[in-house]
Amino acid sequence: xxxxxxxxxxxxxxxxxxxxxxxxxxxxxxxxxxxxxxxxxxxxxxxxxxxxxxxxxxxxxxxxxxxxxxxxxxxxxxxxxxxxxxxxxxxxxxxxxxxxxxxxxxxxxxxxxxxxxxxxxxxxxxxxxxxxxxxxxxxxxxxxxxxxxxxxxxxxxxxxxxxxxxxxxxxxxxxxxxxxxxxxxxxxxxxxxxxxxxxxxxxxxxxxxxxxxxxxxxxxxxxxxxxxxxxxxxxxxxxxxxxxxxxxxxxxxxxxxxxxxxxxxxxxxxxxxxxxxxxxxxxxxxxxxxxxxxxxxxxxxxxxxxxxxxxxxxxxxxxxxxxxxx
Amino acid sequence: xxxxxxxxxxxxxxxxxxxxxxxxxxxxxxxxxxxxxxxxxxxxxxxxxxxxxxxxxxxxxxxxxxxxxxxxxxxxxxxxxxxxxxxxxxxxxxxxxxxxxxxxxxxxxxxxxxxxxxxxxxxxxxxxxxxxxxxxxxxxxxxxxxxxxxxxxxxxxxxxxxxxxxxxxxxxxxxxxxxxxxxxxxxxxxxxxxxxxxxxxxxxxxxxxxxxxxxxxxxxxxxxxxxxxxxxxxxxxxxxxxxxxxxxxxxxxxxxxxxxxxxxxxxxxxxxxxxxxxxxxxxxxxxxxxxxxxxxx
Numbered sequence: 001x002x003x004x005x006x007x008x009x010x011x012x013x014x015x016x017x018x019x020x021x022x023x024x025x026x027x028x029x030x031x032x033x034x035x036x037x038x039x040x041x042x043x044x045x046x047x048x049x050x051x052x053x054x055x056x057x058x059x060x061x062x063x064x065x066x067x068x069x070x071x072x073x074x075x076x077x078x079x080x081x082x083x084x085x086x087x088x089x090x091x092x093x094x095x096x097x098x099x100x101x102x103x104x105x106x107x108x109x110x111x112x113x114x115x116x117x118x119x120x121x122x123x124x125x126x127x128x129x130x131x132x133x134x135x136x137x138x139x140x141x142x143x144x145x146x147x148x149x150x151x152x153x154x155x156x157x158x159x160x161x162x163x164x165x166x167x168x169x170x171x172x173x174x175x176x177x178x179x180x181x182x183x184x185x186x187x188x189x190x191x192x193x194x195x196x197x198x199x200x201x202x203x204x205x206x207x208x209x210x211x212x213x214x215x216x217x218x219x220x221x222x223x224x225x226x227x228x229x230x231x232x233x234x235x236x237x238x239x240x241x242x243x244x245x246x247x248x249x250x251x252x253x254x255x256x257x258x259x260x261x262x263x264x265x266x267x268x269x270x271x272x273x274x275x276x277x278x279x280x281x282x283x284x285x286x287x288x289x290x291x292x293x294x295x296x297x298x299x300x301x302x303x304x305x306x307x308x309x310x311x312x313x314x315x316x317x318x319x320x321x322x323x324x325x326x
Numbered sequence: 327x328x329x330x331x332x333x334x335x336x337x338x339x340x341x342x343x344x345x346x347x348x349x350x351x352x353x354x355x356x357x358x359x360x361x362x363x364x365x366x367x368x369x370x371x372x373x374x375x376x377x378x379x380x381x382x383x384x385x386x387x388x389x390x391x392x393x394x395x396x397x398x399x400x401x402x403x404x405x406x407x408x409x410x411x412x413x414x415x416x417x418x419x420x421x422x423x424x425x426x427x428x429x430x431x432x433x434x435x436x437x438x439x440x441x442x443x444x445x446x447x448x449x450x451x452x453x454x455x456x457x458x459x460x461x462x463x464x465x466x467x468x469x470x471x472x473x474x475x476x477x478x479x480x481x482x483x484x485x486x487x488x489x490x491x492x493x494x495x496x497x498x499x500x501x502x503x504x505x506x507x508x509x510x511x512x513x514x515x516x517x518x519x520x521x522x523x524x525x526x527x528x529x530x531x532x533x534x535x536x537x538x539x540x541x542x543x544x545x546x547x548x549x550x551x552x553x554x555x556x557x558x559x560x561x562x563x564x565x566x567x568x569x570x571x572x573x574x575x576x577x578x579x580x581x582x583x584x585x586x587x588x589x590x591x592x593x594x595x596x597x598x599x600x601x602x603x604x605x606x607x608x609x610x611x612x613x614x615x616x617x618x619x620x621x622x623x
Contacts, residue, residue, distance in 0.1 A: 056521055062451060091523035098521075103514040108536045108618075117532075118522040168522065 003034035005176055005208045006055065011069035013047075013054055022281045024050040026232040027069070029307075030210075032176070032225070037202065037209040039219035039240075041256070042229030045277060048212045051229075052178045055210075056094060057086050074175065092122035095169035099181040101161035105153035111164045112149030115139070118171050138167040142197060159190035163197070170201060177202070178210045183218065195221060216260060220244060225312075228253050231277050231288035238313035250317045251293045287318065295319060353616040360612020366605035370598075374421045381415035386572050395588050404594045408584060413577075413591065417598050420572035425602060427484065428554045431491035436546050438492060439499020444530050446500065447507030454504075461500055469494045470559070477565045487566060491553055502545055506538035540614045547610025551603030558599070574599055 013025040025047040032038045040048045053059050055071055057078065071078040073094065081089070095118070098104040106114060115135045119126060126134070136146035142163040144156075153161055162182065169177060182198065183191040199222045202209055211223055219226050220240060227237040228250065236243070236250040243253065255273035275292040278284055287293070290300040299318050307316045354360055373380060390410030398405045404413040446457040464472075473490040480486035510516065511534060519529050535542075558575020560566045567573045574595050581591035 058517065058520055087523045087525060089523070090521055096518070096521040098514050098518055100514060104518045106515040106519070106533050106537070108539075109532075117519070117524065121523050121528075165518070168518075 004031055005034045005074055006030065006032040006210070007070075007072040008051070008055070009070050009072075011051065011054060011071060012067040013050055013059065014065050014067055015060075015063045016065055017063055020281045023232050023283060024064070024280065025054065026283075028229070028232075028234050030227055030234070030237075032208050032210060034175075035206050035208055036224040037211055037222055039223035039226040040210060040212045040229060041214060041216065041219055041226060043214060043277060045280065046229040047232040048229055049180055052096065052180055052210065052212055055176075055178065056090055056096060057081075058090075088122070091118040091174075092172045093174055094176045094178065095172065095174040096178040096180065097162075097165055097169045097182045100185045101158055101165050102185065104165055105161055107153055110150050110152055111139075111156070115149075115164070115168050115171050118168060122172050134171065138171050139164075141170075141201065142167045159186055159194060162186060162190075162194050166194070166198065166201070170205065170207070173205055174207060176208045176210065178212070180212045181214070182211075183215075184213075198222065216256065228256070231283065232280060233288070233316065234307075234314075235289065235316045236314065242311075242313040246313060248313075248315065248320060250289075250315050251295050251319070252289050255292075350616045354612050357612040357615060359608045360616075363605040363608025363612065366601055367609060370421065370425070370602055370605070373418060374425060377418045377422060381412065381418050383415070383419055385412040385415035386419045387411065395584065395591075397588075398590060405588065405590050407577075407580065407588075407591055413594060416572040416577060417574070417595055420574050420577055420595070421598060421602075423484070423567055423571060424554060424557060424574040424599075427487055427491065427557055428550055431488050431495065431553050431557075432546055432550045434488065434492045435494075435496040435549070436499055436542065439496035440503045440535070440542060442496070443500040443503030444507050444535060447504040448511055448526065448530055448534065450508075457500070458504070461497055465497050469556075473556075473560060474563070474565060477560065482565055482568050484567065487557070487560065490560070491557065494556065495549060495553060498549075499542070499545065502541060503535075503538060506541055507534055510534045510537050540618055543617065544610050544614050547606050547613075550606045554599055554603055 008028060008030040011025055011028045011030075012023075015022045015024050028047070028051055030038065030040075030051070040051065042048050050059070050064075053064075054066055055073070055078065059066070066079060073089070076089075078086070078089070105111065112132075112135050115138055116131050119131050119134055123131075135149055139146045139149055144160060144163055144167070148155075153164070156164065162185075166182070179198065183194055186194060195218060198209075201207070202222075211218065213219065223240055225237070225239055226243045227234045228243075229235070230250075230252045236253045238246065243249075249257075252273070255271075258271040259273060261267075261270060273292055278288055278291065284290060284301075285304070286302050287296075287300045287305050290296050293300065297318060303318070305316050305318045307314050308320050309315075354364075377383075388411065390406070393402070393406050393410040394408055396402050396406040396410070402412050402414065404417065406412055407416065442457055442461075446454045473494045476490040476493060477486055480489065507530075516529055516533055519533050524533070554574070557566060557573075558578055561573050561575035562579040566575055577595035578592055578599075581588070581595065584591050
C-alpha cells in the first residue's frame with residue numbers, strides 16, 4: 001500500500017456506564033492512503049462518529065474506552081500518546097469538521113478569531129500580522145470576503161458557517177481531515193457547493209480525508225475508497241469501483257443501494273431494508289445482519305463471519321467465505 | 327471586471343472593522359436606563375474621589391456638640407448627627423469605604439466563585455463532587471453567623487471585612503457558573519475547540535466563560551447592591567469598620583435612635599445606598615445587552 005497516513009487495526013471501543021456496556025466499534029480495520037479520501041458509510045448508530053472521535057482521542061472521558069486495537073497516524077501510535085502530544089496533533093495534523101455548523105462555532109467570538117485559534121496554538125513563531133494574513137487567505141479560499149473576518153457567526157448563513165468551519169479545519173494545512181457528515185445539516189443546493197469546495201481544496205492541498213456520511217452520492221463523487229459499517233463493524237470495504245461496479249456485495253450494501261431512487265430505471269417502489277439495527281448493548285452471537293438479511297443461511301445464526309479479502313475488496317459475510325471471486 | 331472591483335470595495339466599506347470596545351459602547355448607549363445609571367454612578371465615584379475637596383475629612387469626624395442634630399441648612403447641607411458632625415461630609419467619606427469594600431468584595435467573590443464553578447462544571451466527576459460537597463457544608467452555615475465568626479476570628483478591619491464578605495458571597499457564583507458550564511461544555515463548539523488542539527484551561531477561559539458572561543455580569547451587579555446592604559448589616563452589629571470612621575451602614579445604624587426627631591439622618595445615607603445600588607444595576611443590565619452579540623444590530 002506504500003504511503004499510508006492512517007492505519008486502524010482491530011479497533012474496539014465500548015461505552016461503559018453503570019448500567020450496561022455498549023459496544024460502539026467492534027474490530028474495525030481502516031487504511032487511508034496519503035492524499036486519498038476514504039468514505040465511511042452506514043446508518044445512524046453504526047459507529048462511524050465513534051471511530052472518528054477515537055482517532056482524535058476525543059471519546060467522552062468518563063464512558064468511552066478503547067478496549068483493543070491500534071491507530072497509527074503517519075507511523076505514530078495515537079493511542080499511546082500523552083495528552084500534551086495529542087493536543088499538538090489535534091488541529092495541526094488531524095483536523096475535524098463537525099456535522100452541524102450552526103452549533104460548532106462559538107457565538108461570542110468573531111470568525112476571524114476562531115480561524116486564528118488553531119494557528120496561534122500550533123505556530124509559536126507566527127506574528128500577529130502573519131496570522132491575520134493567513135486568516136484572510138483562508139477566508140478567501142473558502143469563498144468568504146476576508147473583510148468579514150470581524151463578524152460573528154450569527155451574521156452568516158448555514159452554508160457560509162460551514163465554510164468558516166472548513167476554513168478553521170484547514171488553517172494549519174492538516175495531513176488528515178476528518179469530515180463528520182459535513183453536509184447533513186445543509187440544504188441540497190448548498191450541499192453541492194460545499195462538497196465541490198471540499199473536493200477542490202483537498203486536491204489543491206493534497207490532504208487525506210476521512211469522509212463520514214450516509215449519502216452514497218457523496219461517496220461516488222469524492223471518495224477513492226469506501227468502508228460500509230453496520231452494527232459497529234465494517235461489513236464491506238474496497239475502492240469506489242469495487243463498491244459501485246463490483247459484482248459481489250454484502251447483502252447490507254445491496255440493501256443500501258436497493259433503497260436508493262434510480263434515475264434511469266422505472267422502479268415503482270424503493271426497497272427498504274426491513275427491520276432495525278440490533279441493540280448495540282446486546283449484539284447477536286452470529287452475524288449482526290442475520291435478522292434482516294434476505295440471504296441468511298443456517299451458519300449465520302451461530303457463527304460470526306470473518307473478513308474475506310480479494311484484492312482491494314473485503315467482505316464480512318458467510319456467502320463469500322472463500323473470498324469474493326471476481 | 328470593473329463592476330466586481332467596485333462591488334468588492336463597497337463591501338469592504340460596509341464590513342469595515344470596528345473596534346470591539348467602540349462597538350460595545352455604541353450598543354450600550356442605546357439603552358437610556360444604562361446611560362442614566364452610568365451618569366449617576368460616575369457622579370458618585372467622582373464625588374468620592376474628590377471627597378476632600380468637597381468636604382474636609384475633619385468635618386466628618388470632629389465633634390461639635392453645640393451643633394448637634396441640626397436640620398439641613400446652608401452651613402450643613404444635610405444637617406448634623408448627634409455629635410454635631412456634618413452628615414454630608416460623613417456620607418461622602420463613608421462612601422469611600424463602603425463602595426470600595428463592596429466593589430472589591432464583589433470582584434473577589436466573583437473571581438473565586440466563577441473559577442471554582444467553572445472547574446467543577448467542566449471537569450465533572452470527582453472534582454465536581456469534592457467542590458460541590460464542600461460548598462454544601464459551607465452553605466449550611468448561616469451567612470451572618472459565618473461572617474461574624476470570620477470577623478471575630480480575624481478582627482474587624484478593612485482586609486478582614488473583605489475576606490468575610492468574599493466568603494459569604496462566592497457560593498452563589500459557584501452554583502451559577504457551574505450550571506452554565508454544564509450546559510456550555512456539551513456544545514459542539516467546545517468539542518470543535520478540543521479537536522483544534524485547545525487545552526482545557528484555554529477552552530474554559532476563551533470559549534466557555536465568555537459565553538456565560540451575561541449571566542455572571544447581571545449577577546455581579548445585583549450582588550454589589552446586596553453586599554453594600556450586607557456590609558451595613560455587619561456595621562450595624564458592630565462588626566464593620568471600627569468607629570469613628572464613617573460608613574454608610576454605620577450611619578444608618580446610628581440614625582435609628584433619632585428617627586423621630588431627625589429622619590434626614592437615616593434618609594440621606596439610605597438614599598446614597600439606593601442610588602449607588604440602582605445605578606450599578608442599570609449599568610449591569612445595559613452591559614449584558616451590549617456584550618451579547620446576538621442582539622447586535
